[in-house]
Amino acid sequence: MTRDKKVLRFAKKLVELSSENGIVTEARVSDVLAGLKKTTVRNKGLVLKTYLHYMRRAVAEQTAVVATPGALSAEALAAIESNFTKVYGRPITATTTKDESLIAGVRIRVGDDVYDASVAGRLKRFAESVN
Amino acid sequence: MKTSTILFVILSFAMPTLSLVAAGDAHGGVEAAEPGIIAKTAGEFGVTWPTLIAQMINFGLVAIVLYFFAVKPVVKTLDERQQKIADGLQYAEEMKTQLAEAERERAEKIKQAAIDAQKILTEAREQSKEMIEVKTQEAAAQAEAIIRKASEATELERQKMLSDVRQEVARLVVSTTAAVLSKELSDADKQTFSDAAAKELAGSAS
Numbered sequence: 001m002t003r004d005k006k007v008l009r010f011a012k013k014l015v016e017l018s019s020e021n022g023i024v025t026e027a028r029v030s031d032v033l034a035g036l037k038k039t040t041v042r043n044k045g046l047v048l049k050t051y052l053h054y055m056r057r058a059v060a061e062q063t064a065v066v067a068t069p070g071a072l073s074a075e076a077l078a079a080i081e082s083n084f085t086k087v088y089g090r091p092i093t094a095t096t097t098k099d100e101s102l103i104a105g106v107r108i109r110v111g112d113d114v115y116d117a118s119v120a121g122r123l124k125r126f127a128e129s130v131n
Numbered sequence: 132m133k134t135s136t137i138l139f140v141i142l143s144f145a146m147p148t149l150s151l152v153a154a155g156d157a158h159g160g161v162e163a164a165e166p167g168i169i170a171k172t173a174g175e176f177g178v179t180w181p182t183l184i185a186q187m188i189n190f191g192l193v194a195i196v197l198y199f200f201a202v203k204p205v206v207k208t209l210d211e212r213q214q215k216i217a218d219g220l221q222y223a224e225e226m227k228t229q230l231a232e233a234e235r236e237r238a239e240k241i242k243q244a245a246i247d248a249q250k251i252l253t254e255a256r257e258q259s260k261e262m263i264e265v266k267t268q269e270a271a272a273q274a275e276a277i278i279r280k281a282s283e284a285t286e287l288e289r290q291k292m293l294s295d296v297r298q299e300v301a302r303l304v305v306s307t308t309a310a311v312l313s314k315e316l317s318d319a320d321k322q323t324f325s326d327a328a329a330k331e332l333a334g335s336a337s
Contacts (some may be wrong), residue, residue, distance in 0.1 A: 066329065070321040076329035083333035103312050104321040105328040115335075117328035119312055123305040130301035 007043060011050035015058055022090050024058050061111040064092050067099040067118075068106045076106075084110060 014036070018029045041047055064084050066072065077094045084092040092110060099107070105118035116122075316324070 068325045068329075070318050070325060072322065072329060073326050076326045076333075079330050079333040100313075103309055104316055104324040106325050106332060108329075108332055115332045117332045119324070120309060123309055127298070127301040127305045130297045 007046055007050055010041075010047055011054050014047075014051050015054045018055065019058065023062060024055065029055070057111070060109075061088075062090055062092055063110070064094040065109045066094050066096045066106050067102060067109070068096060069098065069100050069102045069104060069118075072096055072106065080108065084108075 014032050015024075018024050018032045020028055036044070036048070036051075064080055066077065066080060077096070081092055081094045084094075088110065094108075102118035102120045103123075105116075105121070107118050107121060108115040
């Protein structure tokens, strides 16, 4: 996808408008999309695609995706949210996904950062350390 | 040849003198009316002064003619031949001397050549010996290098094999452990482990 600088700057501005105190909220996103629907913008499709790309990144940066093979206690999730919020300096919401390949433990992804405390990850690191 | 020439001239001049003595004796004999034995004999043989003088002149002319046209060329030819023979002998002597000199030079050259050949042979032997020694050392160094490289290659191969074995063992251990843990761990165990891991991650992240 080729985006010119104007489209990129416009999409970033829309993302800023979609967040409140650095947090993307559904209400702000709805307002932005409604306003965008009313206005006539050139390359609207391209703008929307770029906006979606940046929105995914913004949502990923404020979401801790916790992969686990089984259930996870609410206490653990709360600990993750509070500690990662403190670490990143922005509100982090934890969501869980099921991943049987981890065997046991968790793997947390926040944006581009990955924290692995799974059995599969430990075994993999063990195998890589043997040379 | 010179001596015979001188004798011939003396005889040429002596003969007329003897004839004159004989004639003188004969003439004196006439004046003394008692001729001598020489005059008597000359008279008996019919020798008279005019005849004697004529014969002397004739003899002198013949002698002169013979001297200039027979003796002198013969003497000249003989002198030339003698000179040629002397020259030939001298030449032969010189040739003999030169031959002896050449023989001596040849012997010296052969001797020098033998010395040079011996020297060259000695040098060649020394050089071949040095070359053999150098080549031997080079061959030993090359053999040592080859052995060292082979040893290094063997060591590398051994290390690689060990690494491969370790990796394979680790892979088998990991896969076996994963399979066993997947089967053996209950859901409760998994949840307990996951909660502990989540809290550990949250703690380490902060």
